[in-house]
Amino acid sequence: MSFHPDDPAATTPGRHGPPPRGGDAGNPATEADARRRAGREPAHVTASGGRPAAGTSTEAFLLPSTECEPPRGGPAHDAARHGVSGQGSLFAAAPAAAEATTRDGGPEASGHTAPDVVRHATPATRSAATAPPATPPPAADPSAQGTATEPGSSPRTARSAHGVRVPEPLGEEDRRRLLEGRHHDPHALLGAHPGPGGVVLRTLRPCARSVTVVAEGLCAELHHEGDGLFAGLLPVAEIPSYALTVRYASGDAGGPDREVRVEDPYRFLPSLGALDLHLFSEGRHEELWRALGAHPMAHDGVTGTRFTVWAPNAQGVRLAGDFTHWDGAQYPMRSLGSSGVWELFVPGLGEGALYKFEITGPDGHRSLRADPMARRTECPPATASVVTASQHEWQDAAWMERRAGREWHASPLSVYEVHLPSWRPGLTYRELAEQLPAYVKDLGFTHVEFMPAAEHPFGGSWGYQVTGFYAPTARLGTPDDFRHLVDALHAAGIGVLMDWVAAHFPKDDWALARFDGTPLYEPADPARAEHPDWGTLEFDYGRREVRNFLVANALYWCEEFHIDGLRVDAVASMLYLDYSREDGRWSPNAHGGRENLDAVAFLQEMNATLYRRCPGVLTMAEESTAWDGVTRATHHDGLGFGFKWNMGWMHDSLVYMSKDPVHRRYHHDDMTFSMVYAYSENYVLPISHDEVVHGKQALVSKMPGDWWQRRANHRAYLGFMWGHPGKQLLFMGQEFAQGGEWSEADGPDWWLLDPAYEAEPDHRGVRDLVRDLNGRYAETPALWQRDTDPGGFSWIDGGARDDNVFAFLRYDAAGRPLAVVSHMSPVVRKDFRIGVPPTPEGTWTETLNTDAFDYGGSGLHNSGLLTPEPVAAHGHPVSLTLTLPPLATLWLRPG
Numbered sequence: 001m002s003f004h005p006d007d008p009a010a011t012t013p014g015r016h017g018p019p020p021r022g023g024d025a026g027n028p029a030t031e032a033d034a035r036r037r038a039g040r041e042p043a044h045v046t047a048s049g050g051r052p053a054a055g056t057s058t059e060a061f062l063l064p065s066t067e068c069e070p071p072r073g074g075p076a077h078d079a080a081r082h083g084v085s086g087q088g089s090l091f092a093a094a095p096a097a098a099e100a101t102t103r104d105g106g107p108e109a110s111g112h113t114a115p116d117v118v119r120h121a122t123p124a125t126r127s128a129a130t131a132p133p134a135t136p137p138p139a140a141d142p143s144a145q146g147t148a149t150e151p152g153s154s155p156r157t158a159r160s161a162h163g164v165r166v167p168e169p170l171g172e173e174d175r176r177r178l179l180e181g182r183h184h185d186p187h188a189l190l191g192a193h194p195g196p197g198g199v200v201l202r203t204l205r206p207c208a209r210s211v212t213v214v215a216e217g218l219c220a221e222l223h224h225e226g227d228g229l230f231a232g233l234l235p236v237a238e239i240p241s242y243a244l245t246v247r248y249a250s251g252d253a254g255g256p257d258r259e260v261r262v263e264d265p266y267r268f269l270p271s272l273g274a275l276d277l278h279l280f281s282e283g284r285h286e287e288l289w290r291a292l293g294a295h296p297m298a299h300d301g302v303t304g305t306r307f308t309v310w311a312p313n314a315q316g317v318r319l320a321g322d323f324t325h326w327d328g329a330q331y332p333m334r335s336l337g338s339s340g341v342w343e344l345f346v347p348g349l350g351e352g353a354l355y356k357f358e359i360t361g362p363d364g365h366r367s368l369r370a371d372p373m374a375r376r377t378e379c380p381p382a383t384a385s386v387v388t389a390s391q392h393e394w395q396d397a398a399w400m401e402r403r404a405g406r407e408w409h410a411s412p413l414s415v416y417e418v419h420l421p422s423w424r425p426g427l428t429y430r431e432l433a434e435q436l437p438a439y440v441k442d443l444g445f446t447h448v449e450f451m452p453a454a455e456h457p458f459g460g461s462w463g464y465q466v467t468g469f470y471a472p473t474a475r476l477g478t479p480d481d482f483r484h485l486v487d488a489l490h491a492a493g494i495g496v497l498m499d500w501v502a503a504h505f506p507k508d509d510w511a512l513a514r515f516d517g518t519p520l521y522e523p524a525d526p527a528r529a530e531h532p533d534w535g536t537l538e539f540d541y542g543r544r545e546v547r548n549f550l551v552a553n554a555l556y557w558c559e560e561f562h563i564d565g566l567r568v569d570a571v572a573s574m575l576y577l578d579y580s581r582e583d584g585r586w587s588p589n590a591h592g593g594r595e596n597l598d599a600v601a602f603l604q605e606m607n608a609t610l611y612r613r614c615p616g617v618l619t620m621a622e623e624s625t626a627w628d629g630v631t632r633a634t635h636h637d638g639l640g641f642g643f644k645w646n647m648g649w650m651h652d653s654l655v656y657m658s659k660d661p662v663h664r665r666y667h668h669d670d671m672t673f674s675m676v677y678a679y680s681e682n683y684v685l686p687i688s689h690d691e692v693v694h695g696k697q698a699l700v701s702k703m704p705g706d707w708w709q710r711r712a713n714h715r716a717y718l719g720f721m722w723g724h725p726g727k728q729l730l731f732m733g734q735e736f737a738q739g740g741e742w743s744e745a746d747g748p749d750w751w752l753l754d755p756a757y758e759a760e761p762d763h764r765g766v767r768d769l770v771r772d773l774n775g776r777y778a779e780t781p782a783l784w785q786r787d788t789d790p791g792g793f794s795w796i797d798g799g800a801r802d803d804n805v806f807a808f809l810r811y812d813a814a815g816r817p818l819a820v821v822s823h824m825s826p827v828v829r830k831d832f833r834i835g836v837p838p839t840p841e842g843t844w845t846e847t848l849n850t851d852a853f854d855y856g857g858s859g860l861h862n863s864g865l866l867t868p869e870p871v872a873a874h875g876h877p878v879s880l881t882l883t884l885p886p887l888a889t890l891w892l893r894p895g
Contacts, residue, residue, distance in 0.1 A: 164213070164220045164232030167200040178204070178332060179227050181360050182316035186332040191266030192239045199239050202231040203264060206329045208246045209257060215242035228329065242267070263302055263347035270336060270343055271299045271306040277339040280310070283544030286609060288552035289470055289560070292341070293373030294387045296350055304347035305387050307333065307355070309371060310545060311516035312340025314359045319344055320368060321355035321384070328358030328368075340545070354384040356510070361517015370467065370510055372521075372549070377455045379474040383467075383510050386474075392483040396490035396562060403495070403564060403616035408642065409682055409788050410813075412778045414722075415497060415729040416445040417688055419462060420453060421475055422747035423732055429472075429481035436485070437492035443735060443767070444774025447495040449567060451689065453482065454501070457508060462689070462744055464569060465536060466501045467511040469553050472561070479561075486562050495564040497620070498557060502550050502606075503570035504536040513537055521546050527587045531573065533580045541574070542598035551606050558614045565618035566610070568641070572624045574599040600639065607640030618642040620684055631682040646683040646726055649674040650691065657717050660704045661804060661825045661887075668801035674724070675798070679790045683726040687734060692742045700737040700766075709826055711737055711762055712857060712887035715769055715850035716822060719889025722773045723783065723810065723820035725793050736767040765856030776848050776891065781812035796821075796834050796874045805884065807834050807874075819844070819892040823884040828860060831881045835874030839894035843867050844880060847893045851885035860885035866892065 170178070170189060177183040178190075192201045205211050206228035212221045213232065218240065222230040234240075247259045272291060279285035280292070295306045311317050317335075318328030333342040342357075356368040370377070374385035424435060440448055455468025463473070472482040486496050505521065507513045512521045522529040522537040529537050540546050557563045573579045578586040578594045589597050607619055621630050621641040632638025652670040659667050692698045703713035714737050722728055733748035740749055752763040777783050786792025796807035796819065804824040809817045817837055823829065836844065843865040851857030860883060868878035882890070 164201075164222060164234055165197070166223050167195060167202070167231050167233040169225060170202075170229075175227075175229075177316070179229075179329075180316070181318045181328060181332055181358060181366065183332055184316070184335040187266050187334050190332075191264055192234075192242065194239065195233060197233060197235075199234040199236050200231065201234055201242070202229065203244060203266070204228055204330055204332070205230055205244075205246050206327070207248065209249055210247045212245040212247070213242055214245055214261070215240040218242075263304075265304075265331065265344060265346050268299060268302075268345045268347075270334070271297070271345045272308055272336065272341065272343050277336055277341060280341065280545060280548060281339050283548040285548055286552060286555055286613065288548055289373060289375065289556045293371055293375060293470070294355060294385065296387060296389045299345050299347075302347050303350070304345055305349040305353070306343065306345045307357075307371075308341055308343045309333075309357050309373070310340050311342055311357070311359055311520075313362055313518040313520065314342070314516040315362060315364070316360045317342040318358040319346065319355060320358045321353055323349065323353055323355075326356070326368065333357075349387065351387050351389055353387040354378065355387065356384055359516055361514075363517060365517060367517075368510060369515060372512055372515065373470050374468055375470050376479050377468045377471045377474050380455070380457045380459070383457065383508075385468075385471075388479060390480055390483065390560070392480040392487075394483070394562065395487050399490040399493075400562065400616075406616050408616075408618050410785050412446055412784045413684075413727040414445050414774050414777060415447045415449045415684070415727065416440050416443065416735070417449045417451065417729055417731040419451045419689065419732065419742075419744060419747070421459065421473075422742075422744050424750075425745070425747050427476070429477040429485045432476070433485045433488035437489045437494055440489070440494050441492045443771050444778065445494070446774075446778070447497050447564065448489060449497040449729065450499065452499045452501055452569070457506070457511075459744060461506075463499065464501055465504075465506040465534075467506060467508060469549075470556055483561055490562065496562070497565040497567055497618075498563050499569055500554060500557070500566040501569045502539065502553075502602075503574050504531050504534060504538050506536050521549070525587055527581075527585060528577065531580070532585075533573075538573075540598075541596065541602040547598075547602050547605065550602065551609055554606050554610050555613060558610060558617050564616070565620065565642070567620040567622060567645075568603075569622050571603070571621045571630070571639075572627070574603070575623070575625070575627055603639045603641075604634045607642075608634045611640070611642075620645060622647075642682065643684045643727065644681045645686045645688075645729075646674065646681075647686070648677070649683070649724075649726070650686055650688075653717070653721075654691065654702060657713060657824075658702050658704065664804050664824055665801040668799075668804075671720075671806055672795075672798045675793070675795070678725050678793070679788060682788050684729055685721055685724060685726040686729040687721070687731060688729060689731045689742060692731060692734065694741075696741070698738050698741055699734045701739050705826065707762075708856075709887060711766060712826070712851065713824075715766060715855055715857065716824060716887050716889045718766075718769065718773060719848065719850040719891070720806065720820070720822040722777055723808075723818075723822075723889065723891060725787055725810070727784075727787070728777075730770070735770040736763040738763075762856050765854060769850060769852075769855040772848060780818055780847075780891075780893070782810040782816060782818040785812045786810075796836070796876075803829065803832075805829075805832070809837070817894065818847075820889065821882065821884065821892070822889040824887060826886045828886055829884040832884050833871070833873050833879050833881050835872065835876030835879045836868055836892075837876055838868070838878055841894040844892045844894055846890055848891035849885065849888060850890075851888035857888065858885060860888075862890070862892075 169175070174183065174189055178186055183189065190202050190204055192199050201213055201222065203211055203222070208228065208230065210221055210224070211230040212219060213234065218234065218236065220232065222232040225231050242264070244262050244264055245259050246262055247257050250257055276285065276291040280288060285291060292308045292310060297304070297306055299306065307319055309317060317333045319331035319333060320326050320328035324330055331344060331346065333344040335342050356370055358366060359369050360366045370383055371385040376386040376388035378384045378386060418436070420432065423432070427435070436448070452463030452466060453472050454463065454466045455471045455473045456463050456466050458465060472479050489496050505512050515521060519529060519540070521539060523540040531538055539550065554566055557566065575596055576594055577588060577596050586594070589595060610617055610619060619641045620643040621639065622645045623630050624647040629636070629638035630644045631641045634640035652673055656664060656667045656670040687699060700710050700714040703710040705713065731742070733742055736753060738749045738752060742748070751757060753760060753767070782792070792811050794809050796809060798806060798808065800807070806822045808820055810820065811817050817839070819834070819836060821834060845865060846862045849861045851860055853859040862882050866880050868880050870877070871879045873879035880892070884890070
């Protein structure tokens with residue numbers, strides 16, 4: 001039986017009928033489910049994991065520089081083999097064709113097609129399988145005499161006119177726009193459509209010698225209209241289920257022609273529904289990565305890949321790839337209404353295919369662009385996007401459940417910052433998974449923070465000039481390899497944070513800049529688009545689709561890769577319209593101010609959405625100004641971040657530590673000023689990569705004095721940092737006092753920890769201190785339980801500038817104290833009195849001393865139980881007298 005769109009019986013999608021018009025657009029729940037399934041359903045792939053082989057891949061025509069070749073890699077799906085139904089046709093369907101062929105071209109009695117449909121035919125003969133049915137020839141037609149030829153092709157035989165007639169030619173304007181890649185609806189011209197006297201079938205097959213349509217009861221060669229267009233008027237009343245057999249000249253002189261059986265991409269309804277388009281146009285598609293980009297999927301029972309891209313100002317978009325020799329002529333895409341989205345479903349194309357979009361801008365300029373939504377890329381310096389689907393099975397359900405219940409403001413949080421390509425140069429994601437979790441766990445850090453892991457073309461940017469926002473860098477492996485690394489860290493009990501760049505993007509002409517020939521992702525106003533410091537472009541946060549692209553990207557990393565938090569880079573450059581701009585070179589907001597109100601709204605939306613959808617996730621802002629409310633909730637008009645990097649503390653404390661101890665008394669306030677504003681935001685204390693490059697020197701090299709004093713300063717500073725209110729972040733290499741600046745090419749100087757190196761004990765001692773700092777920190781609630789509560793801190797003595805001493809108390813939720821005393825002079829101070837509160841234990845114990853022998857210090861300490869004396873000091877009724885080692889920090893607890 002057959003169906004017609006006006007037939008009431010054709011309203012239920014199934015094997016023998018098309019879906020209702022518009023797909024499931026009228027049913028949001030159905031469409032949402034379909035969208036979720038579509039993004040996860042893998043296409044057929046070969047056993048080797050490479051491109052689909054013959055019988056499963058798309059037709060590929062290869063265009064060498066001088067001549068056309070037959071395809072390499074095999075044809076698309078055999079329609080009969082996969083039970084192709086009318087769901088894929090534009091109007092009606094017929095049962096799967098019983099056409100069958102064998103490798104040698106002979107017919108088979110069965111109704112199934114042989115798996116391998118690549119056939120060879122000599123130039124002078126045609127396979128019996130392509131002989132036309134016993135149909136009287138049509139009336140003579142001048143254009144149907146088979147005289148049209150292409151370079152290298154043989155003349156058409158009279159047989160080519162059997163079974164089909166010459167249809168009305170395309171209008172000159174439609175034909176020109178189609179061939180130039182500027183047609184908004186190529187599906188209206190290509191594929192099968194009802195016409196006067198039958199069904200018009202037209203296909204665009206550049207470099208083909210001939211194209212034959214194969215359907216139930218019909219096998220006939222189409223007429224060549226020139227320029228790779230083949231067409232015929234089929235003598236049928238309704239559109240059948242059909243496939244195409246395409247014949248190419250051999251690439252070898254005198255060799256046989258090659259034939260491939262293909263599905264027609266232009267017989268399918270749109271594979272992206274109205275709900276997806278509506279949500280995106282409104283800027284509210286929170287799972288945008290499931291709608292746009294390249295998705296291996298099954299569409300109307302046929303496996304292939306759906307390609308979608310947003311290019312609203314383009315005259316036309318075509319698909320190019322390694323399967324077309326990077327020529328987009330064969331695959332023009334259709335525009336889906338006013339959404340600006342272009343779409344094409346290519347049957348048989350699967351994982352591993354390389355692709356780009358060939359975009360014709362308003363000025364007629366044509367460029368090949370990487371997919372902004374690509375979930376996998378080629379390894380730089382190559383720039384193509386790669387079709388991919390995840391096969392990873394997560395093993396971290398217990399971690400994700402525990403994370404959802406964590407309140408990170410009142411929990412231990414110490415972060416080890418890592419540049420993945422250089423932590424151990426040469427390691428892949430999977431090799432890192434064997435070493436990094438064990439190392440970080442041994443040192444006691446609760447989290448790692450990856451410097452930007454998204455794809456970037458220039459390694460020297462450290463990942464901060466992103467071109468592939470949805471793809472982990474291919475330098476170290478595949479997206480599933482990256483998932484494996486995250487899984488391994490979670491298995492070790494370590495959270496994973498990631499630097500996320502939403503402030504700017506580079507100007508590479510194959511990426512986002514002027515993507516559709518106009519400013520699209522960037523503002524049209526050059527005063528707002530150009531970032532003067534970095535030579536990059538800023539995002540247009542006021543455009544709904546751009547804001548959606550970024551918000552969905554944040555969700556993507558947390559949902560698809562189980563990232564536990566994002567550190568948002570360069571927030572200050574987003575917030576201020578005059579950031580790094582001279583007077584007269586920036587455009588004010590609608591109220592005449594310098595605040596970027598669109599960026600504020602974007603950051604609020606991003607944070608609110610992320611915290612709503614991803615329980616237990618955290619966000620951090622690298623924000624270097626006094627903007628109010630960075631970590632205040634969005635419903636209280638804040639930006640909504642969980643934490644803010646305390647750039648002021650970092651700068652001031654490093655200035656102090658760089659001074660000779662003789663002069664530190666004059667800079668004492670640099671170490672105490674942070675407590676004036678410590679509770680205005682939720683802070684992280686960062687010693688990041690930015691502080692150990694570009695002539696700033698490594699942390700230990702910033703310190704004054706000889707080698708011993710530098711290490712002692714380094715240790716004392718770390719003890720002060722871990723005792724100070726706020727969470728800690730330390731960049732790789734600083735945990736063992738690397739003396740040289742970090743290089744992205746060389747990574748940390750691991751040889752310093754080689755036992756054969758004479759100074760190895762010095763570096764091992766600092767690393768052992770970091771391990772103990774993290775261990776004591778995790779088991780001491782006073783250091784993290786009230787990090788955001790002013791009642792969790794009080795000075796013992798913040799004014800001992802002549803002694804270079806800082807003494808303070810930290811309190812846990814039950815009021816139990818921990819005393820921190822930092823002595824920043826290279827002398828020993830004996831009988832140094834500090835006031836302490838009375839405690840039930842009645843005694844105190846030195847629980848950490850950065851001057852210990854094990855850490856490379858002098859070994860001076862306060863041993864045993866320390867009993868307070870009834871001598872009032874610093875506002876407390878009792879006090880302790882201590883020996884303060886040179887350049888050291890002490891932690892003391894009751895008991």
